[in-house]
Amino acid sequence: MQETIKRKPKRKGKKIPFAYYMMVVPIGILFFIFHTIPFLRGVFYSFTDWSGYGTWKFVGLKNYLYMFGNSNITHAYWFTFKFALFATILVNAIALAIAVGLNGKIKYQNFLKAIYFLPYMLGSLIVGFVFKFIFGNMLPSLGRALHWGFMSSNILGTTHAWVGILIMTIWQGLAFNTLIYLAGLQSVDPEIYEAAALDGVNPWQKFMRLTFPLIAPFFTINLVLSVKGYLMVFDQIMAMTNGGPGNSTTSISVEIYTQGFQGSQFAVQSANAVVLFIVVLTISLIQLRVLNKREERLG
Amino acid sequence: MVEINLKHIYKEYDGNDSYSVSDFNLDIKDKEFIVFVGPSGCGKSTTLRMIAGLEDISKGDLVMDGKVINDLAPKDRDIAMVFQNYALYPNMTVFDNMGFGLSIKKMPKDEIKKRVDNAAEILGLTDFLQRKPAALSGGQRQRVALGRAIVRDAKLFLLDEPLSNLDAKLRVDMRTQIAQLHQRLQTNMIYVTHDQVEAMTMADRIVIMNDGKIQQVGTPDELYNKPTNKFVAGFMGSPSMNFFDAELKNGRVSNGRGLDVAVPEGRLKVLREKGYDGKKLTVGIRPEDIHTEQVALEAMPDAVVSAKVEVSEFLGTDSMLYSRTGETEFVAQVNARDYHKPGEEVEMAFEMSKAHFFDDETELTIE
């Protein structure tokens, strides 16, 4: 038997076109300068005691240890997790329900789809201010007129302020998630539902045993993006309560901002930011693993 | 004993100003294998779906065992359906696909297993029960779809062009399988196809449709040899029947463009009785009724035509001769031994006793 040395086949002139590099490299450089470098610097600062200006020195892990003892920071983590949990569950459940509704043979389907997507196109800061007005003026006026005690005052000034922020977040978050679920629903072959109709499924069974498993990839996308986004909630809190009353609605991002810049706890909050990054990254990776396994299982 | 009656069924879709199916009447006897056949858009699938309950019936009654079931939900109609694209549940194994309907009906697990295993054995799917549809070939998926229908033990099987997505050889294999299945299960089957070969080979009776209306109902033999109109005559048989617009004069039909043959006595009498003497009509003759052998030429001298072969197709046992006489083109199907080259001038005898005559306007068969 002749032994032939396997030679790597030389691809004549099959180099990657220069144009491809031209499209990718400039953006890559910009990304590196404006994103990666500041990020690395932030990590660096987290090991110092720099206050944003003036002199500094290395303090090792002091900032990280300080974080665990600081009640404001631990409270911010507790609040953020609670918020992200509620927001993710509610937004996804409601969005799925809306998507199922929009997918059926209803009148004015396209018009309704456009309406439901509008909130996504508004900046979350703007929506926050609008809801601040609604909670502060419109709802209390209505509540007073109807003599509904619970609605006569601004919810953002009570211990339930977080519910107000949650409502606004859900209102705006529904748009994108509904769109994704709708895309998923439309990717299912309608003949399958006909076969299921012959098999005699009721609407609940149809949803649980067919629809939901078949939109698994879309569920994954929505869940991962939801959790990540809500763990980093910032805009609407700044617009509506600034983290108050007290610090009852201070999320991790709000804490980083107010204490890091206004409060001059620059180095400590850099550490906080690094921890937040690690938390979000870890949770996202775990989610992806679990959900991808589920996708495989469901074919 | 199941009797199914479709009485004056009409289907109109919203926004359309004409009926997709009009005045569909059919009585289906117990254990019959009925085939709905026709070109695309003729309404055959729509009718099937109305029987299944997947489409509403606009007018008319669907009666099963004496009961009107127009408004009965699909799951309560005791029917099973095989879809053209199989409609298998992608997220379930073959076993679960077949057993899904039964588990919905809360059948005990061991009973489900018995039925599914049984159906799998019939269809040769026992080794694939734990696979998902994505891991199956087209033919295997088709069998799973059949299996899903079998386990339901339904009174009526509906099959909507189940073989259209398979390659030619597989189609032939599956045809026999389905026919055998019918024998074995002894239930009614309504089969929709656009392929008249499938219709001919599988049906007890054929319902041929065009433009939403039934053209003719009958056995394959009846449809082939006694078509009631030009459409049926042209649809059944491959290659299709040759048609000529001609005039009946002096006991002959001619079209002034090369065709001029005599009409046999018996046929002539009927045509004259119906008043077609001196009138225009359409003549139809099947390719296999045009002969080139000496014997035929001698037997029918006054129906011989001299034609030039333009294309000659060799098919094994037969040859197709695409010929032209004068300005008239036609196809003749002759024994392959009778070889003729393109360009050859050949004498062909038209077996006019087997010819069909159709009214020019109504396109109905003159009989």
Next chain:
Amino acid sequence: MKKGTKLLAVSASLIALSLVTTACGNSSSSKKTTLQFFSTKTENAPTYKKMIASFEKKNPDIKVQLSSPSNAGTVLKSDLAKNSIPDVMAVGGDVNYQQIQKAGVLVDMSKESFTKNTMPQYQKMITSISKGGKLDAVPYATNASGIVYNKALFKKAGITKTPTTWDELIADAKTLKAKGITPFELPFQDSWTTMGVFNQLSSNMVGSSWIKERKNNKTTFASTYKPVMTKYLEISKYAQKDYMGTTYNDGTKALAEGKAAMMINGNFVIPQAKTSKKDVDLDMFKLPVNNDASKNKVTSGIDVALAVSKNSKNKAAAMKFVKFMMTDKNAKLYNKEQFSFSAIKGIDQNAASLKGISADLAKGDVVNYPDHYYPDGFDMTQVLTQTGVNQTKGMSDATNITKSLKKADSAFKSANVK
């Protein structure tokens, strides 16, 4: 490959060209001096613009560029970090001034001619928060805190003279309430307004040396501030129902529209309220914190102090501009437009809406805002908003005060680093 290099060459030259043109653009005005004037307040920008216009007319070779961003503190900090301090700065006598002064980048103003005309009480406010006790900014405009009240409503309730003791204040509140008028409008949804009340109570009840002791951990909020919190809570009992949910804008609107009689904050409330109703009859009086009227002072601080950068390339021009702003004419203009008080001796505030309090300020009977001395990162408003929420939820005063002061102490401890 050829196409690629061509594209690269074109884009590179385009980038280079744009860089060159921007560089050229900057140095075009070589003859003219441009001063960067940074202000930490936004509401007085129109007044500054007027002064700049007349200054530029008198000095055609000097141009002044005003910048008054809304997040001034952050911008100033980043300027420090970049080492690009503006030539002239208008800052409050607060933490913003402190940070820049600490970095040692400001010119000593103590020997300037215009400084001699400013009131010593206000000079002291600057030196007391400066490293080394230096006067690195000259006090310009001051504010006064007190009670802004709707004169028409007081008349309607039959209150003929403004209260000078705490008991009188509470009695008046009761009278107003009986007549169906909200005594105090507290807009605590905007948390900074809580300090409007707290600062005044604290400055009149707790001595000014307390903060130093607290920073050295020699005392606590819990041991000292109970009486302050008691009075704080008493005020909130005479406020509108949803005071934790009312914004500053809505609160001042309510005051202007005659829905509430009093607002406890600074003189800047007046121009704000007048935007809702131009002709509303408002006036101010000193908050009578103690029953001993002689002990009550006006809480006043430096709203604007002017500073010049040591590293400015146009120091002479900068000083010239500061001197221009310090002239009587401009000081009077600022007072008038901003309903403000001047730190310059002899510049009166004659607005009718400030009659009730102008005399005290002219006398110099003032005390500084306690929160100007708080460490960076200590947010008292967070404590006070929680107090408000507790109170609306029905928590007993005793529990509420204990909890709040405990929180204040722990928050102070965390912020009191270094």
